[in-house]
Amino acid sequence: MNGQILDARYRILKVLNVEEVVQTYLVEDAIIPGSQLVVKQLHPGSENLQNLANLQRLFVQEAETLQQLGQEHGQIQKLVAYFEENSEFYLVQEFINGNNLAEESLRGKPLTEEQVISFLLEVLEVLEFVHSREVIHGDIKPANIIRRESDQKLVLVDFSAVQEVVTTIVGNIEYVPVEQLRGEPQYNSDIYALGIVAIAALIGLPANEISRLQNQKSLLTGEIIWWNKNIQVSKELAKIIDKMVRFNYRKRYQSVTEVLKDIQQLKSGKVVRQKPSQTKIWLIMAGIASCMTIAMAAWFFQPSEPVITEVNVEQLYEDGVRNYQAGNYQAAVADFTLAIELDPQNALVYNKRGNAFYKLGDYQQAEADSSKAITLNPQNASAYYDRGFSLYALGKYKEAIADYSKAIELNSKNTYAYYGRGLARVQMKDNKGANEDFSTAIRLQPNYTDAYLQRGILRRRLKLQKTAMQDFEKIISIDDKDARPHYQIGLIHASNNQKYAAIREYTQAINRNPNYAAAYLNRGDLYSEMGYRLEANEDYNTALQLNPQWAAAYNHRGIHRFSFGNYQEAIEDHTKAIELNSQDAAAYNNRGNVNLQLGKYKAANEDYSQAIAINSQYGLAYYNRGVTRTKQGNKSGAIADFRQALRLFRQRGDRESIKDAQRELDILEGRPYPPVPAPSPTPTPTPSSTNRRR
Template identity: 45%
Template sequence: MSNIILERYRIIELLSGTPGGRSYLSEDTSQSNFHQYVVKQFLPSSKDSTLLKISHDVLETETKPLEYLAKKDDRILHLSNFFIKDKNFYLVREYILGQSLRKEIITGQKLSSEKVLEILLEVLEILVIIHYRGIIHRNIKPANIIRRESDNKLILTDFGAPQEAVSNLVASSEYMPIEQIYRNPQLNSDIYALGIIAIEALTGLSASEITNRKNQKNSDAQKIVWYPRSHKVKAKLAKIIDKMVDLNYQNRYQSAKEVLNDLQTINQPQPNLVLQPLKTQFSKNPKLFLFLGSFITVSAVGWFFFASKDLNYARKLYYQGIANYEKADYKQAVKLFSQAIKINPQYSSAYNFRGDAYYRLGNYEKSQQDSSAAIRNNPQDANAYYDRAFSLYLVGEFNGAIIDYNQAIKLNPEYADAYYGRGLARHEIKENRKAIADLNQAIAIKPKFTKAYFQRGIVHREIGDKLEAIKDFSKAIEINPKYASAYYERGKTRYALNEKAAAKKDFTKVIELDSRFVDAYIARADVHTDLGYPKQAYDDYEKAIEMNPEDAKAYVHRGKYRFQMKDIEGAIENYNQAIKLNSTQSTAYNNRGNAYLELGKWNKALADYSKAIELNPEYASAYYNRGLLRTDLAKVPGAIEDYQAAADIFLKRGEKNNYQDAMSRIKELTP
């Protein structure tokens, strides 16, 4: 078979074959060292070109996150390549020199509890990594867990999702829990499969024998009966495995971290194990009892110091920290990660997670420091650069954030979140075209990246491309129909395009999804005002203020409403309240200036316009309004200066009509 070539792969031998496909050992002829790969051939149930194209697209989507994880941890083996030839699919992965667990777990032979515990701990460590990214393996079985010959590590291969994308073949049924059979896999479906492997190893029974036992005693039972006592299994281990293979996934362990935490307590070091060598010495030399007394008196934590040197204990603390992080108990998570780092100062992952916890607590400086420590300990960790970039972004160090995002992308060119983050940072420094390019790339890598569509819509609107903005917000809504913020921003954009009925519909949808969305009430009230529904407008403004009496913006908008209703004094009262709550509200000063102008209080109006411009030098309307007032006051040079400033800002924003209006004002004043 060595003369058969599939694309650039020369077939060396057939490894396995089934009615649905075959696996070949091959070598890559495009590489000078002829590196070896496993090429898996799948025979699709349909040869229809359209269906093949759909399968190809699904496969491409499924492999992207796996590719990222494989670069992050070499215990995760992803697809190196895939292609279609003669309407058959071929998936290519690196060939690992070693043996699968099928060579260690043999029907009729039993492994010790200690050996099975080692296997469980090692595989669960990998599952923690993939589950943290929301990926389900779906194909856990002994044949897909390989013990690598070079370092004796267990390697996880042949994820189920890519295979399901191109074939009806899924994981072997004896390892599949019921929810996965019904196409509803959960993260803990992988835990079930691993539990079945553990029972195989402990009992010597085959997987099919084990799963058939679930109906022997009671057809309605939620447990697999495998009689652990008759197989001399440690009671604590048996109890944990029972929970791993609960037939109801809601009763099963909910995360790999939970299983790890429980397994690590089985052989938890005891104090006497640390002090035993000392006891032997004391029996030989009674004078050492004096030292023992001093030892206990001076340092009550002496034992803890010695025990904590065990890196397994550091790992246990780390996973406990993750468990607390998942429960949003970030302070406790920080304490646990800190203890793990104290034991193992090179614990890159602990620095990473502690940095995330500090971020959640709002301590961006410490978050940044921990990301830097993670980078020092593992310079190839793209995620650490991403985390530090995010911390820098939050403290306003946008250029520094871009540098770190660049490095994250260099290490992982398919890092969609890094492109997204760099897009946000570039938007902040007004590099909007580059920001859009980054967001485009994020979407190309992750086509259902709702936040990227949402943010691209914001940028499109800022550069005056409102129709493109609406398309982006609509796409975000299509992917996530409950995305309240996307409806809100689309409503704002439609309002700017004078599509008021459509804007009102969007704001109403926001309120349906989130009845506490204050800004949606304010925006809908503005629409009601413009459409001539004063009662509805008033009710919405009142609701917004009732929900948040400290929201200056609500008073600004109600002031504008009262101004339109000719209640000028009432409008000024609202603007005064807004300024009292937030003295940096430039809109309140500008609008109060309009109200003072209506009352003929020109000096107060002029002072308010100037204050608005001082607070926001990019406030085009305030320049324009001050220009109008200076025109009336015959202060022509100042008026021309104001109109020009307004025109420049309008032009930069793409507001052509406003720009032309301001320029026509200048022309009228220019001899």
């Protein structure tokens, strides 16, 4: 990645951060040597051409607004440029040299009230300008407030508007108020986020524990309970911050100007004390009356608040379900969270929120919610089933099996619990148990294509090809538009060296799913082996267009390029594979093959050694290093490598490879060896051997 040029101008110096849809780089402007900038690469959530056109229009609009803000205010990060390349969107931003507020204040040690007032005033003054331009920052958090080293001023960075247009991802949930989670951000959503930062600074919470504040809310009002006698803060500042973070945005400060006014008055010592309200005076006077009179008066004169009833919880639950079904999982989490705050004993809502977290890829939180649902209702079969899938996603297969079994115990007709347990048993190498579970799921639901697919894959791997084919053909009979069984049948044909039949099935899979990257990759491998250079290259390129971060696809294309003598391009592909996956032993081995072919024995030896360091059971890498050491004149090292390769080939039962390794060993040790037989159709592990992993 380092050294890559973006927009024919910006050379990547360093990867600063990698997330699912956003990558951040430190770059140098080639036109201005020595300059440093920050580039954000945004991956759009859609590949539809019409959607991309709309995204591009919105992206340009938001970027222009952000660019204008930076030009007009010295404490807003400047947007230097923006562009689109290969359906990816890029922001080129000013590099702010300094420490962010998390490094400065959220280190587990409380700040003084004076320090908190100081940064609040400075940030609020910048936000006042931003809001005056009808812009909401949308991602106020310590990491996005940087104290510039040159003048010690606080600078706001990383406005959310442009990013959310492309990625639809909301910022850190710890600082995000409920209305923003529901897709309805307000200007005072920024005030709320800044208030959370202030609370964390006063308490002395480290950045990784901010989420604790969300668990310290009143069950009745939803307000954060943070202020106690151990926190050194005046009552006046505490009240200001409380109003900044009110749960209901209508009861928060309505503008930054209002907050600034109150804090400035506090700082100058001119806090205006409010007179007791008429309601409070009346209540004091009524203290001499009877308890009934007091109760009636309190009811009559209390402030107007919405009445919290079961209907509120039910409505929020229904909203959450609707958002979940529509794929708006973050909004669903927000709805379910509100419902939980109003009814913290509702097991069903925890269960549903766990499902939404699972869809967002937050498997730990999904597990926690399912566990809470189980605690509240130990007979909830669905909660065990859901937790099983979260545990499976976290790689806790044994625990997942226990949960699926409990779900089955509570509901023996739960088809999906058998299916989930089958998946976990596959991971635990319990092939018999997995086969039984998939079969039970099929008996309970005869048209369950996923169960047929997984049973077929299991049988294919066990070399039970006839029954595997039956499973895949059954899926086709149920749903002829399903691409997956054709891909699996293609793998069976390929394993039997039936290349044309395999290509036909991969093509069928692609016809049904034009985005089936694995089908393009495997079809490309077969085209390459059959000598169809252009067709193979086209398939590899398509696979990489569909998944630009797929290390294995670069590896396969590198092998293809090497086989046709494109050595430099092959080196580039294997190097890219290594950048994407530094533990890819095959990529090192394959790059070593190219270096060996080019006579770069030292580089080849280093690559093979790295492959062996990653996988000490990699027989082919030992063999290839033995060849390299032979050419380098390192006879003892070569003998040691061929002996190790021979041992590993014998363990695998790879007869052709055993012959090759024994022949090389006999030659080095001076033993006669019979003439090499005519080439067999099965490739042998020569220095240029490939190691495609299907």
